Amino acid sequence: MINDSYLQRLAAGDNSDLTAELAQALLATRHEIAALKQQLEARVKLPYTSASPACDIEAGYAAGVQDSKEAIRRAGFMVEGDE
Secondary structure (H helix, E strand, O other): OOOHHHHHHHHOOOOOOHHHHHHHHHHHHHHHHHHHHHHHHOOEOOOOOOOOOOOHHHHHHHHHHHHHHHHHHHOOOOEEOEO
16 A cells, blocks of 8 residues: 555655556555445435325334435435436
8 A cells, every 4th residue: 555655755756666556556546436436326225115104103114214215315326216
């Protein structure tokens, strides 16, 4: 892993081995960024809730799921079923 001392040495002109190490660190970081982007693109799937709940417990559960969906959307993520 590249730390600040490597970057300070590179900035000072000592780039003997640092170029290869920095390239490896850059590649690893790019792979990590790609994996994180893929995770963020996944849609959130919440449980199905009935449109007409039969009791107060079901109504509370459905309201909780709906509130969760709205919070997820407001955060900028997609919920499964969104177009």
